[in-house]
Amino acid sequence: MTQYVYDFSEGGMDQKDLLGGKGANLAEMTNLGLPVPPGFTISTEACRAYMTEGKEPDGLSDEVSEHLKALEQARGNKLGDPGDPLLVSVRSGAKFSMPGMMETVLNVGLNDESVKGLAQVAGGDERFAYDSYRRLLQMFGSTVLGIEASVFAEALDALKADRKTGDDLDLTAEDLQGLIETYKGLIAEHGGRDFPQDPREQLDMAVLAVFDSWNTERAALYRRQERIPDDLGTAVNICSMVFGNGGDDSGTGVAFTRDPATGAQGLYGDYLVNAQGEDVVAGIRNTIPLAELEQVDKAAYDELLAIMQKLEHHYKDLCDIEFTVEHGKLWMLQTRVGKRTAEAAFRIAHSFATEGIIDLDEAVDRVTGAQLAQLMFPRFDSDAERHLIGKGMNASPGAAVGKAVFDSQTAVEWAASGDDVILVRRTTTPDDLAGMVAAKGILTSRGGKTSHAAVVARGMGRTCVCGADELDVDTEAGQFTAADGTVVKEGDVISIDGTTGEIFEGAVDVVDSVVVRHFEGDEAAEGDDLVRAVTALMDHADDVRRLGVRANADTPADAARARRFGAQGIGLCRTEHMFLGERREYVEHLILADTPDEQHEALSALLPMQRDDFVGILEAMDGLPVTIRLLDPPLHEFLPDYTELAVQVAIEEEHGEDSPRTHKLLAAVKRLHEENPMLGLRGVRLGIVIPGLFTMQARAILEAAAARTAAGGDPRPEIMVPLVGDPQELELIKAEIIAVAAEVEQETGTKLTFMVGTMIELPRAVAVAGRIAKSAEFFSFGTNDLTQMTWGFSRDDVEASFFSTYLDKGIFAVSPFESLDIEGVGLLVEHAVKMGRKQRPDLHLGVCGEHGGDPASIHFFDEVGLDYVSCSPYRVPVARLEAGRSASATSASA
Amino acid sequence: MTQYVYDFSEGGMDQKDLLGGKGANLAEMTNLGLPVPPGFTISTEACRAYMTEGKEPDGLSDEVSEHLKALEQARGNKLGDPGDPLLVSVRSGAKFSMPGMMETVLNVGLNDESVKGLAQVAGGDERFAYDSYRRLLQMFGSTVLGIEASVFAEALDALKADRKTGDDLDLTAEDLQGLIETYKGLIAEHGGRDFPQDPREQLDMAVLAVFDSWNTERAALYRRQERIPDDLGTAVNICSMVFGNGGDDSGTGVAFTRDPATGAQGLYGDYLVNAQGEDVVAGIRNTIPLAELEQVDKAAYDELLAIMQKLEHHYKDLCDIEFTVEHGKLWMLQTRVGKRTAEAAFRIAHSFATEGIIDLDEAVDRVTGAQLAQLMFPRFDSDAERHLIGKGMNASPGAAVGKAVFDSQTAVEWAASGDDVILVRRTTTPDDLAGMVAAKGILTSRGGKTSHAAVVARGMGRTCVCGADELDVDTEAGQFTAADGTVVKEGDVISIDGTTGEIFEGAVDVVDSVVVRHFEGDEAAEGDDLVRAVTALMDHADDVRRLGVRANADTPADAARARRFGAQGIGLCRTEHMFLGERREYVEHLILADTPDEQHEALSALLPMQRDDFVGILEAMDGLPVTIRLLDPPLHEFLPDYTELAVQVAIEEEHGEDSPRTHKLLAAVKRLHEENPMLGLRGVRLGIVIPGLFTMQARAILEAAAARTAAGGDPRPEIMVPLVGDPQELELIKAEIIAVAAEVEQETGTKLTFMVGTMIELPRAVAVAGRIAKSAEFFSFGTNDLTQMTWGFSRDDVEASFFSTYLDKGIFAVSPFESLDIEGVGLLVEHAVKMGRKQRPDLHLGVCGEHGGDPASIHFFDEVGLDYVSCSPYRVPVARLEAGRSASATSASA
DSSP states (O other), rough: OOEEEEEEEGTTOOOHHHHHHHHHHHHHHTTTOOOOOOOEOOOOHHHHHHHHHHSOTTTHHHHHHHHHHHHHHHTTSEEEEEEEOOOOEEEEESSSTTTTTEEEEEEEEOOOTTHHHHHTTTTTOHHHHHHHHHHHHHIIIISSSSOOHHHHHHEEEHHHHHHOOGGGGGGOOHHHHHHHHHHHHHHHHSSSSSSOOHHHHHHHHHHHHHHTTTTTTHHHHHHHHHTTOOOOEEEEEEEEHHHHHHSSEEEEEEEEEHHHHOOOOOOOOEEEOOOOOHHHTHHHHHHHHGGHHHHHHHHHHHHHHHHHHHHHHHTSOOOEEEEEEEEEEEEEEEEEOOOHHHHHHHHHHHHOOOOOOSSSHHHHSOOOOHHHHHHHHHEEOTOOOEHHHHOOOEEEEEEEEEEEOOOOHHHHHHTTTTTTTEEEEESSGGGGGEEEEEEEEEEESSTTTTTTHHHHHHHOOOEEEEEEETTHHHHHHHHOOOSSSOETTTTTEEEEEETOOOOESSOOEEEEHHHHHHTTTTGGTTTTEEEEEEHHHHHHHHHOSEEEEEEEOOOOHHHHHHHTTTTOOOEESSSGGGSGGGHHHHHHHHOOSSHHHHHHHHHHHHHHHHHHHHHHHHHHTSSEEEEEOOOOOOOOGGSHHHHHHHHHHHHHHHTOOOOHHHHHHHHHHHOOOOOOOOSSSSTTTHHHTTTTTHHHHHHHHHHHHHHHHHHOOEEEEEEESSOOSSSHHHHHHHHHHHHHHHHHHHHHHHOOOOEEEEOSSSHHHHHEEEEETTTOSSEEHHHHHHHHHHTTOHHHHIIIOOOOEEEEEEEOOOOOTOOOOIIIIIIIOOOOOOHHHHHHOEEEEOSSSSSGGOHHHHHHHHHHHSSEEOOOGGGGGHHHHHHHHHHHHHHHOO | OOOOOEEEGGGOOTOOOHHHHHHHHHHHHHHHTTOOOOOEEEEEEHHHHHHHHOOOOTTTTHHHHHHHHHHHHHTEEEEEEESEOOOOOEEEEESSOOOOTSOOOOOOOOOOOOHHHHHHHHTOHHHHHHHHHHHHHHIIIIIISSSHHHHHHHHHHHHHHHTTTTGGGOOOOOHHHHHHHHHHHHHHHSSSSSSOOHHHHHHHHHHHHHHHHHSSHHHHHHHHHHHTTOOOOOOEEEEEOOOOOOOOOOOEEEEEEEEEEOOOEEEEEEEEETOOHHHHTTOOOEEEEEGGGGHOOOOHHHHHHHHHHHHHHHTTTTTEEEEEETTTTOOOOOEEOOOOOOHHHHHHHHHHHHHSOOOOOHHHHTOOHHHHHHHOOOEEETTTTOOOEOOOOOOOSSSEEEEEEEHHHHHHHHTTTOOOEEEEEEEOGGGGHHHHHHHHHESSSSSOTSSSSHHHHHTTOEEEOOOOTTSSSEETTTTEEEETOEEEEOOOEEEEETTTTTEEOOOEEEEEEEEHHHHHOOOTTTTHHHHHHHHHHHHHHHHHOOOOEEEEEEEEHHHEEEEEEEESSSSEEEEEGGSSSSGGGHHHHHHHOSSHHHHHHHHHHHHHHHHHHHHHHHHTTTTSSSEEEOSSSGGGGGGOOOOHHHHHHHHHHTTTOOOOHHHHHHHHHHHOOOHHHHHHSSHHHHHHHHHTTTHHHHHHHHHHHHHHHHTTOEEEEEEEOOOSSSHHHHHHHHHHOOOOHHHHHHHHHOOOEEEEEEESSSSSHHHHHHHTTTTSSEEEOOHHHHHHHHHTTTTTHIIIIIIHHHTTTTTTTSSSSSOOIIIIIIIHHHHHHHHHHHHHHHHHEEEOOOOOOOOOHHHHHTTTTOOOEEEOOHHHHHHHHHHHHHHHHHHHHH
C-alpha cells in the first residue's frame, strides 16, 4: 500500500519530488529541531493518483485520520472541538514554485460552535474568533466552491460603507457575526450548497480543491510557459494554525539571512505587530524593520537570529523565511533558498566560498551568466537624484533616457534629427516596429514579459519596461499620467530602468558598469568588492572550462575589445561590413558591370581595401585564430530598396527628371530583387555564380596573412564558406582558395598557414555533414540561420508578427532565437557533430550564432562536445562563466 | 595475381562492372557464336589499379603479350609484321555509357614499313593503306599525345585546298603519303616526341591514353552530372581491325531489330557501301536503307537478319548493332539494348509480353513514367503539313505554336493582348523571366539541357527547345535565320516540339494525345494499339502496386478529372484558391477589419461560399478520401503588390488624387509586407494568430460533410493543418476543430467521420515527428516546402538565378524541385516516417509535394513505406505506373 501522508518529522529537503518545495523545507526545519507548528504533508503521489483515477485514492482518508489524530495529540486539542478547536491551514506546495497559481485555505476547523470555543481560548477575544471564521468562509467559498472572490469583497465593502469606515479593524465582533451570516447566505446562493459545518468535511474538501487547482487553465498555461511537466501534481500541507494577531505580544514577519539586494551580511526583513501574514501582503499597516523586533520582544528576536544563522549554515545559502510570534512564542512557517539580485548573487557566492562553506565549483554554480550580463549593463547612478513615478515589468535590461514620444512616426522623425527618444505606448503592434528601432527604450502600460513590446525589444537589445499598469497612457493627447499625478507630455524627458522596471521623471545619470570598467582595464575598478567577487568566480570558471570562447568581431577595435574581455580568437568576422560606406560604390560597379572585364575591375578595386581590413584584424588577434566568413548576404542588400527606388523613379518620370542611370539602377535592383532574399542567391551560391568574388576575398585574406608574417606577426586565419548545402559547393570553392594560396605563397615567398571550413546553417548541410567534413577542416554552426531554416521562419519577419502570441500560449518557453531550440535545432547540431567527427576525428567545431552567448545554449554546446562558442564581445565574459558552470556541473555529476 | 585481361570468349553480358558495357556485349556475342573479330578486353580493374598506383599495374604488360599472341594466331598475322600486319582498334568502354566522353584509336599496328605490307595484302590498294596510316597518326596524335585536333584538320584542309577539292576521296595515295610526312612533323613539333614506329609501343600508349581519358575534366564533369561514381574506371577493348572500305564488296552499317521510333517489327537501319564507321558519322555520302543490302549482298543480308533475330531473342529486347562487311564477310562490331521513343517503348514491351518472351512485371519495368508523360503531351499532328527549319535539344516537352518575339518586354505585351508567342533568344538570363512566363514556348540557339532556359522552362512546364545552334539569332534585328536560309522575323508564326527538339516554320496543327483521350473516356481511342499497350501495362501496374495514388485538386472539375485518370482520392485540396476572384473583397475586409466584430463578419461571409466549394469536391470524390489543407499562404498574397501600390499612391499624391481608402490599403499592405514571406506569418501561425479563421474553415468542411451525408453521400474529409513545427500548434488547432465538429454534429444531427492531420514540411516538424504523431492522425509530406527549408532556397527565387550554373557544374544532377533530393530531404522524410510510425503504428502517410508525380521520387516513397503519393491530375497515370514498377522491382529483388 502506497504511503500518501508524511508527518513533517518524516521528510527532508531532498524530497521536493514527493513533498513539494514547501513541505520538504517544513520537514527539514522540523528535523533541525526548529519550532515549526506540527503538521503533515499529503504527497504529490496522492495528487497524481487523484488525477489518474479521477477520485480520492483508496486509503488516503484513513491516513489523514491517523495523522490528524497524532496532530491533535501533539497540540492537545481536537479538530471541531466546540470548547477548544484545533485549526489547520491547507496549503498547496508543488515541486517547482508556481507563485499565485494555486490555492490556500486557512482556519479550517471553525464552525458555528467552535468559533465560540476559539473566542474563549483566546481569552474572550470574540472579534478575533469571528474574524477568523469570516476569513475561513471567504477562502472556502472562493477556493473550494469556486465562487467569484468579488462576491465576498462586495459584501464586505457594503458593510464597511454602512459603518462608514474603510478599515476592517473598525468592524466589531457583532458586525463580523452579521457578515458571517451574509457570507453563509452567499455560499448557499452561489456555491450550490451550505457551508459544511463538519470540520473534517471542510478539510477533505479543501485538500481536493488544492488537487484540482493544479489543473486550472491559469496553472496549465503557467506550466506550459515555464516548461513544468503537467503530470507532477502538487503536495498539500496541513499545518496547525498559529496566530500572530492575538495581541501586541504577537506578530508576523518575513526575513532574509543576508541583504538580497546587495548580498551584504546582516539581518534583513520586516515585522508587523499583532497581524497575520495576509495583512503584511495587504499592506494595511506599515511594517517595522526586523531589527526593531529586539525592542518589542528580545527573546523572540534572539531566537530568530540564532535560527537564521543555523538555517544559513545548514542550507549553505541565503535563506528567506516566514515566521509568526504567538503570545511571545516564535513559530517558523516557511523557509527556502532566497531570491537575490545579480550583485548579491556574486557577493554571496564569493563570500560563502571565502568562508569555506562551499567550494569554488559550487560558488560558480550559484551565479549565472544572465546575472553577470545584468551587471555589465550601464545603470542609473545610485547617487543620482531621481523621481520614481512608476514601476512595470523588467522586460529587457538596460538604462535608457530620452524624450517621451507616443507614436512610431514621431519616434523615427525625432531620432533622425538626433534626439534620444523613449517610445511610450499602451501596447505595441507590428506597426510600431520602426519606432521601436528608432527609440532608446520602450515603455508600455499593458502586457507582460511575453507581450509584443517585450519580445521585440529583447530581440533588438532595446531597454524595455512593460505592463506599467499604473500609468494612464493617452496616445491621442500625447501624454501619460503617473499614479502620483505626474503628467509626462510628448517631449518631456523620462528615464526607464529595464533591469528593475522603474520609471523616472527627468534624466537620471547613467554610469558604466564597474564590472565592464574592470574588463576594459580601468584600475580604479579593481578595489570594488563586487569586482573582486566577479574576478574570483570568473578565474575559477576559466580554470575549469573545456569550451573555448571566441568573439564575433568585424573590426580591429571590436577584436581588441573582445581580447580584453577574454576572447580566445574570433569565431566570426563578417566581411559584408567591409562592402558598406564609400565602398558601396564598387559593389554597385560590380553589379552593374556589363562585361567580365568591368566586373574584374570592380573586384580589383576592392582587393587592397579588404586586405587592409584583414591586416588590422589579424594584428589585433595576433597569435589567435580568426575565422573569416566569405561574403554572405545577397548583393541587392548593397543597392537601394526596391520599393523606395521605384517610387522615386516614378515621381522623377512624372516630372521628366528621370535619368538613364537611375533607370539602369532600377533595372538592376528589379533583376536582383528576390521574393525571399533569405532563401536566395547568397553565401556560397554567390561565390559560385560570380567568378572571382570569393577568390578576391581569399586573396585579400592570404595577402594580409603574408604581410603580417613578414612583419613578424603570427596570423592564424580560418577561411569560412557560408551557406554550404552540398559537399561539392565547398570542394569547388576550396580548390579555388588552395590555388590562390599557392599563388600568394609564390608571389610573397611566405609559407601560409590557414584552414578552410564551412558554416553549418542549412538542414541539408546537417544531412550530409559527414561528406562535407571530407573537405571541411572545421564546422561553425550558424545557429541563427539554422534556426530560421529548421523552423521555416525569418527572425525579422516573425518576431514582431507572432512570437508574442506563441510565448503567451506557451508554444515557446523562450524565443528560439534567444535560446537554442534544443529538441529541434539541437537535434540537428548533434547529428552534424556526430557525422562530422566520424568522418574527421580532429574536425574543429564551433558555433557563431547568437546562441553562442546564451547560457542555456552554452551548456548544450558543451555537452555535445563543440570546441568553442563565439559571441559578441560583450557576451564573452558571460560565455566564459557559463562554460565554467557547465564544466563544473559535469564534473560534479560525473 | 589478379587477372586483368580477358579474351572475348571469356566474358558475358552480366560482366559490365569488370569488362564495361561494350566488352561485355562483345563477349556475349562471341559466346553466341556470332562473327565477332577476335580480340580481348583489359578490365576496369586494371584501370582502377592504374589510377590508384599512378602507373601500369604489375603483370598487365605480360598478360597483354599473351593475349596478343593468341590473337595473332587466330588472325594468322602479326602486329607490326611488315608483310602482313595485324591491325587493332583500341576503344574505351565503361560500365555506363559516356557518349563522346572517351577515346578510341583505330589502325594501331601501322608504321612506315607495315603500311606497305597492308597495301600489298589489300591487293595493292595503296590509297587504302596510306589513308589508314594517316588516320592512325591523326587519332594517335590527338588522343594519345594530346595535340589539338585542329592541328591535323588544318593540314588536311590546306592539302585539299591545294588540290582544289573538298572531298577526302579525291586525294591520291601520293597526296596521302605527303600528308603522312606533314602529320609526323606536326606530332614531333606539338607532341614533344616522334610518332612511335614500334607497334607494341603504340598499343601500350593507346591503352594508357584510354585509362587517362577517364579523368579528363570533361569526363569528370559528365560523371558528376550523371551521378556516375568517379572510381569505376573504364575497360579497354582491343579488337582486330576489319575494313568496310576495301571495295564495293565491303561496307558498314547500323541496325535496330525493331523500329526504335514506333516499335513496329521489322528491320531498320542504314548501310554505306565501301566505307568505315566514322564515314557514316561524318555523313560524307548518303547511306542506303538496310533493306537494300539484300540486293547488294544477299548472303551477308540473310546472315545479318538471322543474327538480329537471334540477338533480339537472346537479349529479349530491341537491340541496336554496328556491323561491317569485309569483302563479303559479315563482322559484328557492337550490340546493345537500343534506345527507343516513348511510343516504341510501350509497343515493344507490350508485344514482347504478348509473345510470352517476358512477363508483365518485366514489361512494366521496360517502360517509364517519363515515357508515359511524353505520350500524354499534346503533339503535332503527324499528318499535318510542316516545314522543318531546324533542330535543337528537347529541353522541356510539349508542342507550342506562336508568334516569334525576340525580347521579354514584347513577349509580355503581346501575350497580354492575347497573342500566343514563342520567345526566341540566343540564351536566356534572369532578365528574361517575365517573357518566359508570358510565352507558350521558348527557343534558344545556345546552351544545353542545363542552361537557364531549359531549367526554368522545365520548372514552369513551358515547352522549350534549346541549343539550336544552326539558327542565327539576331535579337537586335528581331529575326533569326535557319540553316536552309529561311528567315523568321518578329511576328512570324513558328512551331516548336519540345519532345523532339524540332522547329517548324508556320503553325503546325496540334492534336491531343490519344492516351489522354482514352483516359478521358473517349471510346474512339480504344482501338488504337498504343492505347491497348498502355492499358495493358497500366492494368498490371495497378494490380501489383502497394502505393496509393491521389491527386492534388482544388475544384470539383479537377477532382472529377483526377478520378477519371485513376486517382484514389485527393491528397491536397488547397483552400487559398477559394479566397481569390470576387472573394478577395472579403479577405480584404478581414485584413482591414478594425474590430474583432468586423473580422468575424468577414469570416462569416466567407463560410457559406467555402462550404459550397467543399460540397462540390466531396461529391466529386464521393467514397474516397479528400485531404483539405487549411489556409496556408500569408494574407498579403490576397492584397495588391507592395511596390506597385506604393508607386500608384505616390503618383496619385502627386496629382492630388489620393484617397483615404488607398492610404489605408497601403498601410495594411506595408504592415503585412514581409521581407521573406515564405518564412513569415502563414500556415498554422495564421490559424493561431487570427482567431476564428481556421474554425471557420473547419466548420465549412464539416457542414459540407454533414450536407453530403444527409444527401446520401459518403464524404471522407481529412483536415490538414499546414506548416506545423511544434506539436502544441497542432494540439491547439485540433482542439478547436474537435469543438467545431461537436457543434456541427449537434446542429445537424449527423455523425461526422473525419481525420485531423498535418503537413510535414519543416525540418523542425521532422525533428519532433514522434511527438506530433501523438495528435496527428496522418502526415502528408509537403516536399516542396521541405526542400526549400532544407536547402534554404526558395524555388521562385533561385531556379532562375543559379540552378543552371549548379546543374552545369554537376552540383545538382537534377533540380531538387523536380526529383526529391534523397540524400538530404529524403533522409528527413525517412526519419519522420520512422518516428511517426513508432509513436502511432497506424499513422497514415502520404506526400503532396510535386515530387509525388516524379518517377524516381515515387520509388523512394514506396521504399520508405508511405501509403500514397498525391500529384496533379495529369501525373496520376504516371504515378500509377511508377508505383507499379517500384512494386514489381521490389518483388523481383525479394
